[in-house]
Amino acid sequence: MVASGLLLKGSGIRIVTVTGTKENHHLVAERFHKLEMQNPTKEDVEIFVHALKAHCSDNGVDIICLNKRNEKGDRSGGAATFRMEGVILATSPVPIKMVHPGTIAATDRREAANKSKRPATIDLGKAYDLAYEGL
């Protein structure tokens, strides 16, 4: 299984892709870790979609995991993340799993020992947590 975790934050996405199983996996396509989409035109969106699809096809991604947003209040996000989520949902070439922060917290309590490949940086770490849920 190849899973890509996409953390939507601000006007960008942090991406971590893992392959294998929850017990035994490693990171792939580590240089494909960031996409930006600020005040996009139609062409900007098309190019963003090209990049995402190419990433999925180049690395045989089976599933994309996104951070689930609340409808209002905390973790409801801003306009940019809302727009990016819509674009990804509408164009993803692979199935999408929305992952609630509570699910990640529960996994961390049960399976923290499995997460040995977690990147040190905060946002990539969160993207890794999302990808892990797709394995």
Add this chain to the structure above:
Amino acid sequence: MSKKIDIASLPEEALQSLKAFPEFDISSFNDSGANGYVMLGHHKVLKKEVAIKIYFHEQDERHQEPAILASINHPNILKVYDARNLSPVCSFFLMQAASDGDFFTYLSKYNLSSLYAHKLLCELLAGIAALHSSPNLLIHRDLKPENLLINNDMTIIADFGSVRKMDEGTGKAPASKHSILYRPSEAFGDDAYFDFSSDVYQAGLIGYLLFGGEISNDLLNYLTAQERRKLKLIEKEHGVGYEASTYVDSCIEKRIKAGGIADFNKLPLFIPEAVKRLLRKAVCERSRRFNSPSEFLAALVSLRPTLPDWVFDGGSGSCILEKWNGNDYVIYEEGGRWHTKKKKSTGSDFRKDSTLSGLTLGEAYDKLKAKVKLP
């Protein structure tokens, strides 16, 4: 050369294809290809412009090109509608026509704006990624301006005659001997090979051309003075033939291995260093290059929000920047000096900014760059 049609003068194979497709109204005929002909025209039933490619092949050879085209459905890869045999050594297929021809002709006619060049390059990489994806695992091996089309402002990858499937065990395919100028360093020598990154290399060279670079098809232009002198001696001794062309090829190989044929200092001065850096990374030696089209694409996507939309106007010799923080700028020559005028992007009248003049284009550009904080 494309030319208006006198049907009676067409080659026999072209006449046979026209008979096989009475729905096809021919509008032009192109015989510049090395191994066949292309006819453009209107398909009366499909109600769209189409092209018929007639090609010659070994007796009962497998028809790789139409089979590949039919198996991939991607907006940046040429679509094939039909394929037929005319004889055991000649076949043709009916395919999508491109409204603006190939990149080579297009780039010789137009100067592209930076954002448009960026878009075309991204589309090329998207098409390459589709070729590389499982289960296709195809390496194009001959990406060059003549093999890329523009249809309604969109890149279309064409000419799949050199395509090979990647060996899943080694991740490689045999090296192509086509188009020496576009061959990456790993495609020379005894262990020559192509892999996915080799297509990225060729895409990098296309990017260099799209952003205003030039690659001359005259191989002699890449020889140093010393190499030219040696070539003259070889020609004197052996004549213009195999020895001479082998020597020229070896010089090109040396040049590609030493850093490539793209001279990034010759890109227009308004192309940001970040673009040059990316293109250099795409055409550098194998171990430091982008491994896949998606890596190259991700880097290009990050660049786009800060990319100024410059275009060089060949007619007036001026440089035009559109929609930079709500303003349009033109750098132009008048009375032996270079000046800058500007207007609101939504306005109509340009006003000269006397603080942004210089003796050279570079001087005026540097002043503008500092004032409006161009990358």
